[in-house]
Amino acid sequence: MVWEHGCTVIVMLSALVEDGEKQCDRYWPDEGSSLYHIYEVQPTTLSSASSGPLNTSSASSAPLTLFSTQETRTLTQFHFLSWPAQGIPTSSRPLLDFRRYCTHTTVFKKM
Numbered sequence: 001m002v003w004e005h006g007c008t009v010i011v012m013l014s015a016l017v018e019d020g021e022k023q024c025d026r027y028w029p030d031e032g033s034s035l036y037h038i039y040e041v042q043p044t045t046l047s048s049a050s051s052g053p054l055n056t057s058s059a060s061s062a063p064l065t066l067f068s069t070q071e072t073r074t075l076t077q078f079h080f081l082s083w084p085a086q087g088i089p090t091s092s093r094p095l096l097d098f099r100r101y102c103t104h105t106t107v108f109k110k111m
Contacts, residue, residue, distance in 0.1 A: 010077040018085035040065040056082040057098045078102045
């Protein structure tokens with residue numbers, strides 16, 4: 001679906017696991033290149049933004065290659081890491097900082 005719709009950015013707000021419960025499926029490889037059906041994915045960490053003692057967000061970029069045509073596109077994923085498992089954050093500041101971080105990344109400036 002990412003390929004079909006020409007997506008270049010994914011923004012993820014939930015953790016993969018919260019309080020021991022699976023929240024969503026991991027759809028990207030840990031390291032190196034991985035083959036998913038007809039696509040090759042090779043993730044690269046772009047950066048991590050810190051707020052206080054814990055990282056609150058991350059960004060990674062992955063070239064996706066369609067084997068039938070050898071066409072390659074770059075997909076960037078932003079991941080907000082500090083949404084609480086239950087309820088809402090005590091402050092909106094980390095989420096607003098994350099939004100600013102995503103908006104000021106060069107990926108969006110090219111769009």
